[in-house]
Amino acid sequence: MTKSNVESFELDHRLVKAPYVRVAKRERLSDDVEIIKYDLRFCQPNEEHLEMPTMHSIEHMMANFMRDYTDKLIGFAPMGCQTGFYAITYNMEQDELLMALENGLNDILTATEVPAANERQCGWGASHSLEGAQEAARAYLAKKDEWLEVMA
Incomplete structure (x- = not known):
């Protein structure tokens, strides 16, 4: 395989x-x-993925909610493979990221709607799933003790 200039x-x-x-x-x-x-x-790569309405809703909510806990988040973006997200930050060390991530996910669990899930504020406002986002957030939080264990 040829070496790529894309880290992932x-x-x-x-x-x-x-x-x-x-x-x-x-x-x-x-x-x-x-x-x-x-x-x-x-999600485990090549074994499972998040459905697009779920991903879309997590993206909206985390881009919004994480900013309640840090001003160092530049962007929160979905992976094309639908297995996770990228948080782009500046000067945000892992402990601060983990705190904002956990708090944002907990905010998803108590949300009653997806922010900006409408035609005026979103390019595909009908493609959202609050329930799917809450289920994914709950599953991710349940494994919080394993978040720093990257390799199998």
Whole structure:
């Protein structure tokens, strides 16, 4: 196989054990700014995935809710393989990310609606599942003690 310039393509997805939280990349922009990309894997690669309405709702809610706990979140984006998300942060070390992640997931559990799930604020406002997001958040939180165990 040819080496890729995409970090996640170099990860052997057969060897990981989801769910997990992993630092996928660090990039220093200056002496005082470092961009840190976290791989937040919800599902075991090539064995399971999140349905698109569930992913879409988690993306909306976590992009919104995590910002209640940190101002260091740049973006929260779904993986195309539908097995997890990327949290793009600046100067946000793992302990702070874990706190914001846990709090955001707990907020999903108590949510009564998906923020911005409408045609004005979203490109596919009808494609959401609050129930699916809550089920996925509950499952991810249930394995919180294993989040830092990336490899099987």
